[in-house]
Amino acid sequence: MSEKQIFTLYQVxxxxxxxxxxxxxxLYWVKAExxxxxxxxxxxxxxxxxxxxxxxxxxxxxxxxxxxxxxxxNRKFIDVVKEPLKEGTTLLMxxxxxxxxxxxxxxxxxxxxxxxxxxxxxxxxxxxLKRLQREGILNRNQxxxxxxxxxxxxxxxxxxxxxxxxxxxxxxxxxxxYSFFTFLFPAYLQGDIAVESIIQALRxxxxxxxxxxxxxxxxxxxxxxxxxxxNHYALCKEIALFSLPVLTGIGHSTNMTVAELxxxxxxxxxxxxAEFLIQTFREFEYExxxxxxxxxxxxxxxxxxxHQNFNAQIRLFKxxxxxxxxxxxxxxxxxxxxxxxxTRFQLLRQQxxxxxxxxxxxxxxxxxxxxxxxxxxxxxxxxxxGVQRLIEKNQSxxxxxxxxxxxxxxxxxxxxGYSMTLFKGKVIxxxxxxxxxxxxxxxxxxxxxxxxxxxxxxxxxG
Numbered sequence: 001m002s003e004k005q006i007f008t009l010y011q012v013x014x015x016x017x018x019x020x021x022x023x024x025x026x027l028y029w030v031k032a033e034x035x036x037x038x039x040x041x042x043x044x045x046x047x048x049x050x051x052x053x054x055x056x057x058x059x060x061x062x063x064x065x066x067x068x069x070x071x072x073x074n075r076k077f078i079d080v081v082k083e084p085l086k087e088g089t090t091l092l093m094x095x096x097x098x099x100x101x102x103x104x105x106x107x108x109x110x111x112x113x114x115x116x117x118x119x120x121x122x123x124x125x126x127x128x129l130k131r132l133q134r135e136g137i138l139n140r141n142q143x144x145x146x147x148x149x150x151x152x153x154x155x156x157x158x159x160x161x162x163x164x165x166x167x168x169x170x171x172x173x174x175x176x177x178y179s180f181f182t183f184l185f186p187a188y189l190q191g192d193i194a195v196e197s198i199i200q201a202l203r204x205x206x207x208x209x210x211x212x213x214x215x216x217x218x219x220x221x222x223x224x225x226x227x228x229x230x231n232h233y234a235l236c237k238e239i240a241l242f243s244l245p246v247l248t249g250i251g252h253s254t255n256m257t258v259a260e261l262x263x264x265x266x267x268x269x270x271x272x273x274a275e276f277l278i279q280t281f282r283e284f285e286y287e288x289x290x291x292x293x294x295x296x297x298x299x300x301x302x303x304x305x306x307h308q309n310f311n312a313q314i315r316l317f318k319x320x321x322x323x324x325x326x327x328x329x330x331x332x333x334x335x336x337x338x339x340x341x342x343t344r345f346q347l348l349r350q351q352x353x354x355x356x357x358x359x360x361x362x363x364x365x366x367x368x369x370x371x372x373x374x375x376x377x378x379x380x381x382x383x384x385x386g387v388q389r390l391i392e393k394n395q396s397x398x399x400x401x402x403x404x405x406x407x408x409x410x411x412x413x414x415x416x417g418y419s420m421t422l423f424k425g426k427v428i429x430x431x432x433x434x435x436x437x438x439x440x441x442x443x444x445x446x447x448x449x450x451x452x453x454x455x456x457x458x459x460x461x462g
Contacts, residue, residue: 013099020099020105027096029092030107031090033052033090034090035050043067044070045070047063047065048060049107061106061107062103062105064106064108064109065109069110077114080117081121083227086191089121090117090120091113093107094110094113121231124231125258128258131233132240137241138240140240142263144264146245146265146280147214147245150245151213152211152214153182153183153213153214153215154183154212154214154216156187156201156202156218158187158188163219163220163249166220167218167274170275170278171274176285180277183212185204187201189219190229191229195229198238199234199235202215209244214247215247216273217246217247217250219250219270228257230250230257230258231257239262240262247263248260248265250266317408325405328398329398332397335394346383414445419444420442423438436453437454438452438453439452
């Protein structure tokens with residue numbers, strides 16, 4: 001029986017190391033997700049690299065990035081991607097396969113292609129947009145009715161953020177002294193923790209949303225670092241479905257994030273966002289003042305038309321009353337004249353008959369005259385009540401006309417609370433107008449007021 005060949009562990013790992021170095025001597029471009037960065041105080045990093053399929057890890061390996069290489073990679077990454085190297089990012093890495101007797105197999109990361117990562121981030125952004133579109137909620141928040149005056153504002157920001165400071169300063173120092181109420185809901189605004197932090201702030205606001213008109217998310221400007229969190233599906237969905245208009249002022253990015261695209265309104269900076277809110281107050285104030293002007297002009301025009309119609313009715317009434325009084329007086333005079341003529345005519349006829357009988361019939365005639373005189377007396381007795389009734393009837397009609405004329409007399413008009421202003425003893429009109437510093441008289445029922453004209457305004461000219 002042959003003896004067993006025994007190797008020490010060091011011999012084995014030395015053999016593996018030699019094999020690896022001989023077999024994998026070249027460099028490789030490897031695509032993997034940096035699950036954890038594992039950066040040490042020394043400046044070196046030992047990231048955990050994984051590959052996922054359907055959310056399951058199907059491959060895992062440790063990587064190595066030495067301090068100087070990590071600094072160079074991070075600087076280049078920020079220049080291109082606008083963010084530092086971070087966990088949870090899919091990377092395209094230039095690696096060398098190494099084996100260490102103590103730490104085992106690993107990938108020494110020599111370089112990272114930031115352009116690939118930028119493409120991956122853009123792909124994630126596009127995927128979030130497509131997913132929101134498929135679910136029919138891409139423009140949901142933008143369809144909400146914007147308040148006429150967004151006075152009560154829920155603010156999501158970091159309490160030490162310069163963007164928050166700028167936002168509040170612009171609101172508080174607006175030239176028109178419009179008053180805004182703001183309440184801060186603190187949250188992280190960049191990096192991986194920003195997604196969950198902002199979502200939690202939105203959910204807190206939702207519990208007290210009846211106290212607010214709008215929600216604003218503001219952060220300081222400067223470097224566009226940590227903006228990819230605003231492309232995260234969970235955060236964007238929360239904003240899209242929020243029951244109040246959400247406004248963003250989160251930076252100077254030329255390529256807007258999904259959160260900015262789906263928000264009710266976005267501004268490039270917190271300052272611009274504050275100016276927009278102030279402008280809504282200015283526009284509302286302008287509309288109110290314009291409405292006041294229209295109402296005032298219409299009211300003056302309506303009052304002028306009413307005054308003209310009233311004066312026209314007064315003139316018409318006076319004309320009709322004067323015409324009726326004149327016709328009634330003429331009728332009375334005619335009836336009086338006719339009655340007198342008829343009476344005289346009847347008397348003359350009777351006198352002629354008497355004279356005739358006296359001349360032609362002598363004594364008989366005398367008797368007959370007496371008889372006729374008796375008849376004449378009876379006729380006069382009968383005629384007198386009829387004449388009296390006719391006179392009383394005409395007097396009654398005259399009295400009614402006089403009452404109508406008396407009610408329209410200036411004295412009775414003054415008794416009803418009106419006043420009458422005279423210049424040179426006549427009513428003021430277009431042909432009888434006082435001049436400045438002239439004297440006018442205002443008559444009421446009980447007093448006469450003497451006034452001096454200080455100014456004259458023509459109402460027809462506005």
